């Protein structure tokens with residue numbers, strides 16, 4: 001058994017969309033069926049500027065490339081599908097370059113304005129950032145460093161100045177997502193933020209790129 005990471009092209013994301021959404025739903029503990037509501041949005045995201053995705057697979061084959069913990073390699077174009085064909089998807093992460101026409105950026109800017117952050121500070125934050133949109137590992141594979149490996153690979157070599165993300169507020173920051181983001185050096189951009197249509201409070205976290 002080997003666990004390996006692969007960068008995914010938009011086509012490969014489309015091919016693995018059902019599995020990737022099942023990873024997302026099980027990791028987040030959402031009700032079955034949530035996948036169907038998200039599919040069109042995840043596909044639309046693949047067309048955004050700077051979109052990048054990384055997946056973690058477990059394969060029965062000993063010859064799988066880039067074993068986790070070793071020297072993980074970026075698969076050559078056209079080979080990822082073959083490498084992952086008989087492998088189980090354990091985790092997925094993706095994001096893209098933030099832009100003013102995106103709902104997420106508009107919501108975050110509104111929140112920062114309501115908190116009276118000066119416009120130059122908002123501009124400095126929002127002019128050049130990678131939005132880490134999704135990061136999920138199936139519950140059975142959590143707690144062995146896979147999430148951190150996905151995040152590090154996703155954020156490596158990015159041209160943006162910052163990385164930003166939103167994550168649900170949790171009492172005492174007591175979950176793996178919060179521990180991971182703090183370990184990677186993310187700091188508070190805004191706490192207790194409410195996105196339109198979602199009753200849950202979110203934290204917006206960020207840090208400069210690259211990661212150390």
Ligand SMILES: CC(C)(COP(=O)(O)OP(=O)(O)OC[C@H]1O[C@@H](n2cnc3c(N)ncnc32)[C@H](O)[C@@H]1OP(=O)(O)O)[C@@H](O)C(=O)NCCC(=O)NCCS
Pocket residue numbers: 027028069135136137138141142143144145146147148149166167168176177178179180
């Ligand atoms: C958040 C999430 C992606 C993190 O991924 P993960 O693989 O579980 O976690 P990490 O990569 O950070 O690994 C952390 C754990 O692995 C351990 N670990 C780290 N490197 C390791 C290694 N090389 N070997 C073994 N264990 C290791 C750490 O000690 C840590 O254990 P602990 O949390 O029990 O203290 C994952 O837990 C998840 O999908 N959670 C639910 C969905 C979610 O909240 N997503 C984010 C929404 S914004």
